[in-house]
Amino acid sequence: MSSEESPKNSGRAAAPVQPEKTSREPSSTRSGSAHPERSSRGASGGSGVEGPLEGSVEVGADAAPALIALEEIRRTYHVGGEEVRALDGVSVAVGRGEWVAIVGQSGSGKSTLMNIVGCLDTPTSGRYRLNGTDVRGLSDDELADLRNKEIGFVFQTFQLLPRSTALANVELPLVYRGVPRRQRRELAEEALVRVGLEQRMHHRPNELSGGQRQRVAVARALVGRPALLLADEPTGNLDTATGEEIIGLFTELHEAGNTIVLVTHEPKLAARCPRAVRLSDGKVVADGPGVEVASLQLPRAVGT
């Protein structure tokens, strides 16, 4: 499959994907411009692996209020009389334009956190302000609009409509935004071209490989040009080359000023993110530059 994909990939790399943005060299910016910024901030905090509160205070001290401000978020599930604390007092702040990786072992609460950040779920206790507004005060419909217009979500399990084509799936957020038919078709096609699926637009999810489905999910998250992109393991099913393409896309978005929160199991990927937050048993155990958070926990992750 990768051999089949490679010519397309090279073709895609040649064409600028976002014409309105000044295209910088993706490889150079990833470690060049974004990373030093985070490193300097990490350095001022001290060791680089910090307590969560410290990190959030730091971002809160910036001139603009944080885009995502989580304070003491708890999310408990009750399963058969037993209490499961999926999130146990998480406080994280993410500034506008940041790119944050969330890492942690399976079951540590990453997806739960993403759902709350994505306004899909509400915390059992604690406060979540998105762009300064407490989401607790928002109605069901206001949350729906927020998800539709401001947030792009790549779900861990893709969550594609099984009976709809890739194109129809990608169109979906635009449908609920009220974009006219023709325009949303064009935008959806554009998004699918961006993830390298121009040959598979009219296929249904069950006619696509796992990696292709994942790319459809990414295209759907990108199509509405959301300010905040949440991706729960967006490269989990992809080979290195395709995964790299997706990360390239994210880099472009990041450079365009979008905020990205990305869950990943791959230490290499986390290391490339300007900032990473590590969860363990529903708690933030590390928050700092991606390289440091990823490398610090690497031995333990291998050990278990």
Add this chain to the structure above:
Amino acid sequence: MTALFDNIALALSTLRSNPLRSLLTLLGIVIGAATVVAMMSLTEGLRKKVTDDLSFLGAGAFQVQKYPAIGINLDWAKYRKRKDLTVEQGEALREHCPHVARVSIEAWAGPEKVTALGRSTQPNISVAGATSEFEQVNGYAVADGRFLSEADTELARRVAVIGADVADLLFPQGGAVGERIRIRNASFTVIGTLERAGSVLGLASKDTLVVLPMSAFALVFGKKHSVNLAVQAATPEDVRYAEDEVVAQLRRLRRVPDGEENDFEIFSNDSLTTTFNNLAATVAAATFGVCLLALLVGGIGVMNIMLVSVVERTREIGIRKALGARRRRVLTQFVIEAIVLSLLGGVIGVLLGALVAVGAREVYQVPASVPLWAVLLALFSASGCGLVFGIYPAVRASRLDPVEAMRAE
């Protein structure tokens, strides 16, 4: 607008993904709509035909008789006790009612079997004892020969005028005039045949009759008969006055005390049509009741399938909500789906009902025509049904929590 089209397109695609189940679900609605259309078409057809057929009395004519012509739940004992209408009363009407032009005095017997030259009719022939006025007042016309004359009556001639069906059966080669026919062992010479007159509502043929002079009729069937009086006003506009005069005259002759109801029935084409229309309306109302029941059953079917659909598509709903579908949007999606489903059932039902109506027209000679309002009524009721029964499942869908819904299998 885009949203509406999107929802309809979505509804159609879900129907297509499960056609058999959708069809089975729709059975109740199909039956309901089909019944509405078929029954309304039939009654509407009958209503149209009735106006023609019940005009068996000539223009400006009305009928007086001892028993009512049509009706339901009649108390026959009451009518049997009435005094007979007599030939003398009929003659008195001729004399004393200025707006009356003609009175056809008729005695009826039958059904009888009529034979001629080794051929025989079914025993379904009505025999009338009549006078020369019969032809005109009842709107018949002579095809061959002549009608009864006054002389025929006065001389009690053994002659007969026969209806078109009788002529065809007994004299298939034609040439009935001058031949002899037998009724109850009495022999009559055919002096005329009548033009075909059709039937009343395709049921009672007006061509299976034999008309004898009143006097000859009495020889065969006896004199003890209440006669019918078919009265024709001088002009159609005079009918009302003629009716008043006839009623007054008969009450006097039959000594009906003031304040008591007539002891005879009087009706015209119009009043018959009205009576029939009332009857038809009752039937239509009863039918509509049955249809509502079918629609209710159909509606419950729709609700059931929509509930199943919501459960099956929990994940889909979760995804839609996660991507920004508002509650109302999910609600309308499912309501529209229920309406489209029901409307489809309605359309199938209308086609089926129209087919039944056309079939009835071919087989039973009922002039069924599918009225537009019946089609609209059927479609409207069907979609109304979808709306009413689709709301609850749709509300359930719209209230789903996105995270939980997306977790569903």
